[in-house]
Amino acid sequence: MSSLLxxxxxxxxxxxxxxxxxxDLSSKSDMLAEIEAALVKHEVIILHVxxxxxxxxxxxxxxxxxxxIHTYFPNxxxxxxxxxxxxxKRGERADMWHHDxxxxxxxxxxxxxxxxxxxxxxxxxxxxxxxxxxxxxxxxMKHYLEGLQAWHDMNAPIAEALRQxxxxxxxxxxxxxxxxxHLHDMVKIHPQTGRKALFISPTYTTxxxxxxxxxxxxxxxxxxxxxxxxxxxxxxxWHLGDMxxxxxxxxxxxxxxxxxxxxxxxxxxxxFARKQQYISLLK
Ligand SMILES: O=C(O)CCC(=O)C(=O)O
Numbered sequence: 294m295s296s297l298l299x300x301x302x303x304x305x306x307x308x309x310x311x312x313x314x315x316x317d318l319s320s321k322s323d324m325l326a327e328i329e330a331a332l333v334k335h336e337v338i339i340l341h342v343x344x345x346x347x348x349x350x351x352x353x354x355x356x357x358x359x360x361x362i363h364t365y366f367p368n369x370x371x372x373x374x375x376x377x378x379x380x381x382k383r384g385e386r387a388d389m390w391h392h393d394x395x396x397x398x399x400x401x402x403x404x405x406x407x408x409x410x411x412x413x414x415x416x417x418x419x420x421x422x423x424x425x426x427x428x429x430x431x432x433x434m435k436h437y438l439e440g441l442q443a444w445h446d447m448n449a450p451i452a453e454a455l456r457q458x459x460x461x462x463x464x465x466x467x468x469x470x471x472x473x474x475h476l477h478d479m480v481k482i483h484p485q486t487g488r489k490a491l492f493i494s495p496t497y498t499t500x501x502x503x504x505x506x507x508x509x510x511x512x513x514x515x516x517x518x519x520x521x522x523x524x525x526x527x528x529x530x531w532h533l534g535d536m537x538x539x540x541x542x543x544x545x546x547x548x549x550x551x552x553x554x555x556x557x558x559x560x561x562x563x564x565f566a567r568k569q570q571y572i573s574l575l576k
Contacts (some may be wrong), residue, residue: 298327302335307422307544308527309335314342318352325356328363328538333485334404336540337420337522337527342407343534347373347560350407353538357403365468369560379406379548380558388550390421391496393541393563395445396473397406401563402564404546405538408531412555418464419528421545423490426520427480438480438491441504443513445497447473457481476502483542490543520545 299312311331318325331338342349346576351373354360360375363367379385394400406418427435448469454480455465479501481492495517501509529537539546541563 296327297321297324300330300331300335300338303339303529304527305419306425306525307336308339308529309337310339310341312338312341314345315347316344316349317554318349319355322356325353328353329356332485332538332540335514336422336424336544337529338538339529340536340538341532341534342536345534345536347376350376350405350536350562351562352427353373353405356405358564359402359568361565363563366420366561375562376560377385377561377563379561380410380556381553382556382558386550387548389450389494389496390517390545390547391450393493395492395494395497396447396475396479398475399566401541402566403538404541404561406559406561406564407536407538408533408557409560410556410558411531411533412552412557414530415552417528417530417551417555418546418548419526420539420547421520422525422527422543423492423520423545424483424486424488425490426522426525427489429492429525430519433440435480435550441479441501442476443479443493443501443509444499445475445477446499447497449499450496452547474499481542483540486543488543491516493517493520494545529545 300309302309309331311328315321351360354375362374363377366377366379368374384504392400393404451460451465451468454460477492479491479493480489484490493513493516497515500506501512
């Protein structure tokens, strides 16, 4: 079958751009299937779509699963409550390595972000392939990690934000009271590719269950350093209207905060799995 979209890899490990997207995606299931196939293969995909409508942004989200109404970021209002806004003018930022909302029992599987206001320079987003990082571990380390689980806790970044005077004490307390934390396998299997990926981040992962604090800190420290090797990374310089879609099961991301005092505004949708899509269900 001939392809509707052209897929151009942007690095040998992860990241590809897709050319040829047409509007009215809700009626174009073949095209949505091609987007999904490219995402599963390349882990992050970039679309150059300044004319993409809000409806089409939503249609891509609905193709992958159930678009989330986000708890922490504002949205576009009653017509498009699932389209979240991250605007640096309001102090919204995501300059930390993380999987989206990994403190939930079933975090979003896919996130898609579109650049609506770009700074004149800076403001790139970076991703790490946690599948490639896992593959590059020694067999001894892979064996050691088998069956280990680690806690992912929303309180960790919010406590850090309070220390940096980025949030009020009232907001800190409101978030801490939600008590959002979850114990996840440190290595997860992607349901579509069968590849193993490390599922830890310096932002949300606080400690490994069942081992001493010293051992947990040492192991997490080693794994974070290993994953942040530049050879597992892909970096995108945004142009107005670009959309990045990433597989939250297999990559970490970080929006570089190097553009202040300029404005950077993104529209994003994150998507929860419908049913059997999430990795932990394979256990
Ligand atoms: O603004 C970006 O580039 C990414 C922000 C982010 O972390 C997210 O949308 O989950």
